[in-house]
Amino acid sequence: AQSVAQPEDQVNVAEGNPLTVKCTYSVSGNPYLFWYVQYPNRGLQFLLKYITGDNLVKGSYGFEAEFNKSQTSFHLKKPSALVSDSALYFCAVREAGSGYSTLTFGKGTMLLVSP
Amino acid sequence: EADIYQTPRYLVIGTGKKITLECSQTMGHDKMYWYQQDPGMELHLIHYSYGVNSTEKGDLSSESTVSRIRTEHFPLTLESARPSHTSQYLCASSEFTEAFFGQGTRLTVV
Numbered sequence: 658a659q660s661v662a663q664p665e666d667q668v669n670v671a672e673g674n675p676l677t678v679k680c681t682y683s684v685s686g687n688p689y690l691f692w693y694v695q696y697p698n699r700g701l702q703f704l705l706k707y708i709t710g711d712n713l714v715k716g717s718y719g720f721e722a723e724f725n726k727s728q729t730s731f732h733l734k735k736p737s738a739l740v741s742d743s744a745l746y747f748c749a750v751r752e753a754g755s756g757y758s759t760l761t762f763g764k765g766t767m768l769l770v771s772p
Numbered sequence: 773e774a775d776i777y778q779t780p781r782y783l784v785i786g787t788g789k790k791i792t793l794e795c796s797q798t799m800g801h802d803k804m805y806w807y808q809q810d811p812g813m814e815l816h817l818i819h820y821s822y823g824v825n826s827t828e829k830g831d832l833s834s835e836s837t838v839s840r841i842r843t844e845h846f847p848l849t850l851e852s853a854r855p856s857h858t859s860q861y862l863c864a865s866s867e868f869t870e871a872f873f874g875q876g877t878r879l880t881v882v
Contacts, residue, residue, distance in 0.1 A: 698876070
């Protein structure tokens with residue numbers, strides 16, 4: 658079975674400061690890892706993914722995430738937060754190379770960026 | 773921008789009514805999914821499909837049913853809606869890696 662843990666229900670950060678949203682995962686084989694963002698009353702928007710290769714992946718809106726295999730983590734980061742980054746963020750995992758694996762999501766972390 | 777569409781966006785319906793939530797994608801993806809998002813915002817997989825004529829139940833037990841007669845279409849049906857079905861329903865599709873989501877249907881059963 659695969660699982661994702663997002664240990665923080667909410668992260669508060671001031672505009673202009675760096676932000677980190679934490680994610681750890683568990684999967685049988687190698688992971689495919691994803692971050693999504695959700696704004697109120699909307700669907701999920703894909704931000705970035707780790708499939709293979711460089712452990713630091715860059716995505717939309719200046720976000721990046723670092724894959725750490727030994728710590729089974731995939732934390733989302735941004736050097737300078739914007740008020741418009743305030744939203745709900747989901748980390749997700751699926752097993753690599755399995756055409757029949759489904760995406761498993763964490764519980765979500767609400768990011769609040771204050772002016 | 774992903775081409776996956778859900779209708780209606782919002783639905784308020786009385787108890788006991790039959791409803792169908794529509795989901796269509798134009799990307800030719802074989803895999804499609806339905807997620808239910810509870811008030812705490814957690815996502816639960818309720819149904820998925822690997823292709824035409826393939827449907828599977830997800831991690832969360834649901835009284836809804838799905839069908840996949842065409843690649844692009846994956847409707848979800850509730851035969852008799854109840855207040856406990858009030859939730860946000862999200863449809864998604866994928867090929868090999870990431871999934872793309874529709875805008876969601878917010879269902880309220882009164």
